[in-house]
Amino acid sequence: MNIKLKDIGPQLITVLAVVLIFGFFTYNAQVNMENRGIDFGYGFLSQESSFDVQFSLIEYDGSHSYFRAYLVGLLNTILVSVIGIILATILGVIVGIARLSPNYLINKFAAFYVEFFRNIPLLLQIFFWYFAALRALPLPQDAEPLLGVTFLTIKGYFVPAFIWENFNIFFYSVVAAIIAIIVIRINAKKLQETQGKQTPVLLISIGLLLILPLLSFLIGGVRLSFEVPVLKQLATTSFIYEGGVSLPPELIALALSLSLYTATFIAECVRAGIQGVGKGQKEAAASIGLTPNQVLKLVIMPQALRIIIPPTTNQYLNLTKNSSLAAAIAYPDLVLVFAGTALMQTGKAIEIVSITMFTYLSLSISISILMNWYNKKIAIQEK
Amino acid sequence: MFKYLKQFTSLVAVVAMLFTFTTETMAAKKSKTLKNTQKKGFVRCGVSQGLPGFSNADAAGNWTGVDVDVCRAVAAAVLGDANKVKFTPLSAKERFTALTSGEIDILSRNTTWTLSRDADIGLTFVGVNFYDGQGFMVRKSSGITSTSQFKNGISACTNIGTTTELNMRDFFNSRGISYEPVAFEKADEVVAAYDAGRCDTYTTDKSGLAAQRTKMKNPDEHIVLPETISKEPLGPVVRQGDSVWEDIVRWSLNTMIEAEEYGITSANADSMKTSDNPQIKRLVGAEGEMGAAFGLDNEWNLRIIKQVGNYGESYKRNIADTGILPDRGPNELWTKGGILYVPPSR
Numbered sequence: 001m002n003i004k005l006k007d008i009g010p011q012l013i014t015v016l017a018v019v020l021i022f023g024f025f026t027y028n029a030q031v032n033m034e035n036r037g038i039d040f041g042y043g044f045l046s047q048e049s050s051f052d053v054q055f056s057l058i059e060y061d062g063s064h065s066y067f068r069a070y071l072v073g074l075l076n077t078i079l080v081s082v083i084g085i086i087l088a089t090i091l092g093v094i095v096g097i098a099r100l101s102p103n104y105l106i107n108k109f110a111a112f113y114v115e116f117f118r119n120i121p122l123l124l125q126i127f128f129w130y131f132a133a134l135r136a137l138p139l140p141q142d143a144e145p146l147l148g149v150t151f152l153t154i155k156g157y158f159v160p161a162f163i164w165e166n167f168n169i170f171f172y173s174v175v176a177a178i179i180a181i182i183v184i185r186i187n188a189k190k191l192q193e194t195q196g197k198q199t200p201v202l203l204i205s206i207g208l209l210l211i212l213p214l215l216s217f218l219i220g221g222v223r224l225s226f227e228v229p230v231l232k233q234l235a236t237t238s239f240i241y242e243g244g245v246s247l248p249p250e251l252i253a254l255a256l257s258l259s260l261y262t263a264t265f266i267a268e269c270v271r272a273g274i275q276g277v278g279k280g281q282k283e284a285a286a287s288i289g290l291t292p293n294q295v296l297k298l299v300i301m302p303q304a305l306r307i308i309i310p311p312t313t314n315q316y317l318n319l320t321k322n323s324s325l326a327a328a329i330a331y332p333d334l335v336l337v338f339a340g341t342a343l344m345q346t347g348k349a350i351e352i353v354s355i356t357m358f359t360y361l362s363l364s365i366s367i368s369i370l371m372n373w374y375n376k377k378i379a380i381q382e383k
Numbered sequence: 384m385f386k387y388l389k390q391f392t393s394l395v396a397v398v399a400m401l402f403t404f405t406t407e408t409m410a411a412k413k414s415k416t417l418k419n420t421q422k423k424g425f426v427r428c429g430v431s432q433g434l435p436g437f438s439n440a441d442a443a444g445n446w447t448g449v450d451v452d453v454c455r456a457v458a459a460a461v462l463g464d465a466n467k468v469k470f471t472p473l474s475a476k477e478r479f480t481a482l483t484s485g486e487i488d489i490l491s492r493n494t495t496w497t498l499s500r501d502a503d504i505g506l507t508f509v510g511v512n513f514y515d516g517q518g519f520m521v522r523k524s525s526g527i528t529s530t531s532q533f534k535n536g537i538s539a540c541t542n543i544g545t546t547t548e549l550n551m552r553d554f555f556n557s558r559g560i561s562y563e564p565v566a567f568e569k570a571d572e573v574v575a576a577y578d579a580g581r582c583d584t585y586t587t588d589k590s591g592l593a594a595q596r597t598k599m600k601n602p603d604e605h606i607v608l609p610e611t612i613s614k615e616p617l618g619p620v621v622r623q624g625d626s627v628w629e630d631i632v633r634w635s636l637n638t639m640i641e642a643e644e645y646g647i648t649s650a651n652a653d654s655m656k657t658s659d660n661p662q663i664k665r666l667v668g669a670e671g672e673m674g675a676a677f678g679l680d681n682e683w684n685l686r687i688i689k690q691v692g693n694y695g696e697s698y699k700r701n702i703a704d705t706g707i708l709p710d711r712g713p714n715e716l717w718t719k720g721g722i723l724y725v726p727p728s729r
Binding site for chain 1: 521551556565568580
């Protein structure tokens with residue numbers, strides 16, 4: 001009995017203190033809001049938002065609800081985060097490896113890039129890329145076509161829209177190809193382990209990914225046509241491209257600056273990971289006759305990844321949270337649309353800020369869980 | 384178990400009682416905000432982050448503008464010195480939270496009086512110090528001279544968190560024009576993006592357009608279109624629940640407007656004390672007890688007129704002489720063809 005109380009006592013007190021403090025703030029907020037005549041409630045989410053948003057992945061206009069506006073902002077945040085994470089990872093890995101290059105020029109250039117971009121505040125970089133882009137890009141009527149049918153202008157990057165017929169058949173063919181590749185890979189691994197035979201998995205995979213969708217065009221009745229953007233005159237000196245899809249310059253500038261900034265940190269993680277693998281490992285692998293490519297792929301990277309993944313997870317989280325700086329350059333993310341316009345129109349500060357905080361928390365935790373799962377998967381499996 | 388529950392509830396009750404006790408003593412007879420203001424020795428005033436003519440700080444940090452003058456008038460009335468104001472620059476998004484949370488006591492930041500703002504979020508509008516309306520600015524070279532020339536696909540730069548966003552939607556929707564709204568958090572970025580050519584038009588209150596035009600690289604390349612698409616009565620706002628403070632701010636503004644109506648200026652205010660007109664005498668504290676109900680002395684309105692001037696002086700100094708909007712339009716007295724009309728001070 002005695003021992004129990006001694007063990008539990010301090011913990012109980014801590015929990016009680018936390019509950020009391022939290023309760024006090026809640027109570028205080030309630031009293032103050034009541035005194036000032038502010039209602040509390042989430043009912044506004046179903047009301048008509050009556051404002052439009054520049055760029056949305058789902059169908060939305062002002063006649064939809066505030067909840068729909070929230071989803072628009074959330075999806076835009078996820079979109080720029082995913083683009084940013086992919087670009088930052090590719091660039092980070094390249095720069096990280098380049099920093100270890102014996103080539104003086106490549107090595108120093110990578111080092112310069114890392115030191116330069118990670119030491120300038122991100123908000124300044126976002127402003128720089130946005131306003132630099134706005135100054136540098138041509139007006140729609142002056143734009144030269146890029147790749148024949150795309151136009152990079154101050155009002156956005158206009159690309160042709162894909163118009164599919166029987167898109168589902170094409171989609172199934174891609175899914176079938178992916179499943180086939182997974183089966184072949186598993187078999188190839190078995191074959192290697194039991195009989196020591198090597199299968200050209202990569203070649204077969206590429207072949208499957210090309211042939212199956214191609215078949216869907218030839219015999220599946222899939223048709224693809226393009227809607228090319230066409231220049232349209234609005235007024236004497238004001239033009240816009242119509243048709244096709246437009247990527248707003250705000251999205252491009254934000255994704256660019258987020259990935260350039262975060263890539264520097266990922267590059268350092270990659271460098272640390274590779275340098276963290278003992279030199280003996282490389283030499284031993286070379287001595288049993290593995291090619292340099294195989295050494296990197298089979299010996300160094302699997303061990304380096306274990307060091308790289310946890311700090312890189314942090315960078316992914318940072319990138320996602322930093323995407324909230326979008327508000328500065330009019331990219332309609334969660335903060336601009338929901339914690340900005342919607343908050344202003346409704347005045348529901350506590351409700352909207354709490355929802356926004358909870359959303360970022362959930363996003364970050366989802367990324368963490370995903371990365372922890374991957375980290376566990378590649379960790380040393382004790383047998 | 385029950386025993387502890389009882390003890391806990393009594394503890395909660397004691398804490399709750401402490402709270403009600405303190406709030407009740409503070410909400411004494413006099414206005415809580417007035418009392419705090421006099422104790423602090425300055426009026427806490429929320430203004431814009433820089434809108435020439437309305438609230439704008441010069442290089443030395445001196446604030447000027449018609450919105451600023453409302454706060455100065457209140458300071459002159461309750462503290463005796465129009466300079467005893469602490470200005471807090473606020474974005475459109477922050478302004479109401481700053482007021483309702485008690486960070487500022489007057490919000491005088493070109494804020495549109497609407498039903499939902501007045502009714503919903505713990506605010507009270509006290510009057511109108513500028514009648515405005517939303518308009519559009521375009522580049523002269525575009526050849527557009529009227530909003531009827533707008534076509535599908537037009538892009539419009541604006542600020543988030545203002546009635547502008549809502550009016551813009553109503554305007555384009557009712558005309559069946561599809562448009563691209565590009566909404567920034569701060570006005571400076573809106574101007575920079577529009578100036579760079581990101582948008583075909585820049586939309587906000589017409590007074591704002593006129594003021595921001597002066598910040599453009601080449602102001603002469605831009606014109607404000609004649610159409611006004613909304614009513615934007617701008618005025619000072621106070622927190623709900625302190626009716627004495629609300630009255631002080633309302634009548635400080637009314638005093639400025641009425642002083643102009645009766646020809647009382649900062650220069651002649653003292654000599655007006657001996658006027659034959661009892662209405663003029665009441666406005667300069669020479670007749671009646673016009674301050675007692677607010678808990679102020681009798682010369683509160685005289686100080687406003689002497690230190691800040693009447694509405695016409697304020698308009699001339701801040702908006703007309705700076706070249707922003709030389710023509711007073713609706714912001715002229717009702718006796719001179721405008722719509723400025725305030726209840727009498729008596």
